[in-house]
Amino acid sequence: MKFNLFFIICMLYSNIGFSQDELLSLIDDKSSEYSKYVFKGTKVVNSASVEMPDAGVLQFMIQHRFGTLNSGFYNFYGLDNSQVRMSFDYGLNDRLSVGIGRSSSLKAIDSNVKYRLIRQSKGVQTFPLTICVSSSIVFKQYLTSNSENNNFLFSNQFSYSHQILLARKFNRQISFQLSPTLIHYNLLPIDQLVHDLYSLGYGARYKISNRISLNIETFSQFNSENNVNPLSFGIDIQTGGHVFQFHLSNSAFMIDRAFIHETYDLWSEGSIYFGFNISRVFTLKD
Amino acid sequence: MIRNLLPLLLLCSINCFSQKYISNDGEITFFSYAPIEDIKAVNKKVSAVYNSADDNIVFQLNINDFNFRKKLMQTHFNENYLESDLYPQSTFIGKVIVLEGDKAKVKGMLTIHGVTKEIEADGTLLKNNESVKILSEFKVKLEDYNISIPTIVMYKIAEEILINIEIALNYSQ
Numbered sequence: 001m002k003f004n005l006f007f008i009i010c011m012l013y014s015n016i017g018f019s020q021d022e023l024l025s026l027i028d029d030k031s032s033e034y035s036k037y038v039f040k041g042t043k044v045v046n047s048a049s050v051e052m053p054d055a056g057v058l059q060f061m062i063q064h065r066f067g068t069l070n071s072g073f074y075n076f077y078g079l080d081n082s083q084v085r086m087s088f089d090y091g092l093n094d095r096l097s098v099g100i101g102r103s104s105s106l107k108a109i110d111s112n113v114k115y116r117l118i119r120q121s122k123g124v125q126t127f128p129l130t131i132c133v134s135s136s137i138v139f140k141q142y143l144t145s146n147s148e149n150n151n152f153l154f155s156n157q158f159s160y161s162h163q164i165l166l167a168r169k170f171n172r173q174i175s176f177q178l179s180p181t182l183i184h185y186n187l188l189p190i191d192q193l194v195h196d197l198y199s200l201g202y203g204a205r206y207k208i209s210n211r212i213s214l215n216i217e218t219f220s221q222f223n224s225e226n227n228v229n230p231l232s233f234g235i236d237i238q239t240g241g242h243v244f245q246f247h248l249s250n251s252a253f254m255i256d257r258a259f260i261h262e263t264y265d266l267w268s269e270g271s272i273y274f275g276f277n278i279s280r281v282f283t284l285k286d
Numbered sequence: 287m288i289r290n291l292l293p294l295l296l297l298c299s300i301n302c303f304s305q306k307y308i309s310n311d312g313e314i315t316f317f318s319y320a321p322i323e324d325i326k327a328v329n330k331k332v333s334a335v336y337n338s339a340d341d342n343i344v345f346q347l348n349i350n351d352f353n354f355r356k357k358l359m360q361t362h363f364n365e366n367y368l369e370s371d372l373y374p375q376s377t378f379i380g381k382v383i384v385l386e387g388d389k390a391k392v393k394g395m396l397t398i399h400g401v402t403k404e405i406e407a408d409g410t411l412l413k414n415n416e417s418v419k420i421l422s423e424f425k426v427k428l429e430d431y432n433i434s435i436p437t438i439v440m441y442k443i444a445e446e447i448l449i450n451i452e453i454a455l456n457y458s459q
Binding site for chain 2: 019020021023024026027031033034035036037054055056057172210211238239240241281283286
């Protein structure tokens with residue numbers, strides 16, 4: 001009986017005195033923590049990453065690719081040749097972005113849309129991957145003289161690219177991305193046999209400091225003829241308002257279909273292209 | 287006799303239990319006034335618990351929940367300065383040490399960016415049976431919390447950040 005009384009008084013006492021830690025435990029954290037900033041830029045090196053401009057943000061990007069490093073002093077090791085892709089990407093909301101770009105040497109206009117299905121998260125909702133779908137359409141302009149050919153169709157100038165982007169941020173340094181890709185050509189390139197080409201992209205980044213990351217990207221092709229797999233290395237440097245990206249790649253191109261299926265240069269021969277991207281963001285809408 | 291007293295004691299214990307006020311949607315805003323740029327960010331998901339029986343008070347927020355007008359700033363804030371992947375939360379654990387009318391003084395440990403420092407702040411505490419409203423404004427030095435600002439952006443980010451708190455807590459069972 002005495003023990004019971006003592007016990008009850010103890011209970012009572014413990015209820016009166018709330019320690020600060022107990023107060024803290026009363027805060028039930030219902031939120032899920034999303035893994036953000038999987039990559040620094042909207043591109044791993046050449047191909048799309050799961051990142052996109054934030055809602056209401058316009059990203060202007062200038063991409064340069066020079067000639068090959070083995071082209072000799074006369075061509076200043078490739079720096080004399082350059083091609084450019086300029087693009088605008090805009091975040092319509094937190095999940096959807098659209099973009100448009102123009103590649104100089106390919107004479108191609110491309111337009112893309114990226115949609116994030118789900119985000120890697122832990123907490124109340126746990127999901128291991130960030131998943132996006134990305135599609136682009138490329139309009140490769142032909143010369144007027146081509147269009148006088150009887151066989152010429154306007155739609156010959158189009159090709160399409162569809163990707164599923166599966167990314168995981170393992171820790172603050174390391175992220176990895178798989179990109180199953182389908183490219184459809186309306187008009188076959190001269191060395192291809194089928195209209196639909198399948199490939200799988202691998203991308204990864206390693207953050208060496210808060211502002212600098214190293215990236216690597218390659219694609220393996222399943223049913224493409226003659227061309228080689230692209231292999232690219234990049235370094236992303238984030239400054240106040242810009243992201244600078246420097247690359248070395250055996251592909252000179254900046255749109256999906258071209259760097260995946262139209263690459264013929266070999267790293268082993270030193271046919272390596274130096275390139276860089278500069279991107280700047282503008283907040284258009286709060 | 288004890289058996290007869292038991293309900294009474296239980297009732298009493300429930301009474302003591304119910305002196306807490308809780309909020310999950312408090313607002314904390316911070317301001318940085320620097321020569322080139324003024325920066326403001328607001329977090330509307332601040333949790334707070336106040337126990338009026340012993341004047342203990344705690345705040346907690348997720349660094350990720352701060353919203354900036356410029357999203358790039360938000361990225362830099364999370365990635366480069368507060369490193370919210372390493373230190374996702376900020377907490378304050380303290381006690382109301384002075385309460386004269388509405389005027390209150392609070393003292394306790396503030397944790398930001400993994401660093402815990404003792405701070406004191408003045409504010410207003412408006413209490414009735416249903417709710418408690420807390421208002422306060424104080425300053426923190428970035429360097430106290432190991433948040434380093436590169437010289438290149440020194441004129442854009444203030445060394446001392448003004449923090450404004452506005453939280454309405456509701457009486458909780």
